[in-house]
Amino acid sequence: MIKIGPPEMPNGDLCWIREFFDLSQSDDFFQTLLAMVQWRQNALKRGRRETQLPRLTAWYGHSGKNYSYSGIRMKPLPWNVPLSTIKQAVDAEAGVKFNSVLLNLYRNERDSVAWHSDDEPELGKNPIIASVSFGATRRFVLKHKSEKRLPKIELELSHGSLLLMRGPTQHHWVHAIPKSKIPVGPRLNLTFRIIH
């Protein structure tokens, strides 16, 4: 377990467990979720222009826990067995009960997520976010919103890893998965959240 916080990461609180799920469990979850999840291609609307998100997404959770980001409204699909199993393990580690999960499928090196923080109002103040990764390793980068001189923090989020982001992290830091310059296979990421 690697903990990252002040002074290396002012206003941040990360806890990273690289082999949270073992290899055979991770292989299993990866294959099952790739096939079973109802992946969608969402688009961002800016005026009359629509831009497709550079990844596929899905939203699962307790019924009624709707989620909106960048103008996209998502109604949750009901929990399935692999997602509930992962949720149980993540809840136990984080010491909370998550009620929803946003899934991202990065099909190859060209898929990405742009700089943002998970700070939608329905997540409340100082939200805890639990991020589970399966498949190809991708670089996850964090940068401070106002202290531009602070170095970026980079983590190689690998197959079966769990990253907890807590406390004021979302208020002070943005994060991204940049496109990769070298070819990579598919990667799945699950961010468990508590919608109030």
Ligand SMILES: O=C(O)CCC(=O)C(=O)O
């Ligand atoms: O894929 C990741 O590791 C991060 C995804 C993410 O930041 C998000 O869905 O909000």
Ligand SMILES: [Mn+2]
């Ligand atoms: Mn995020």
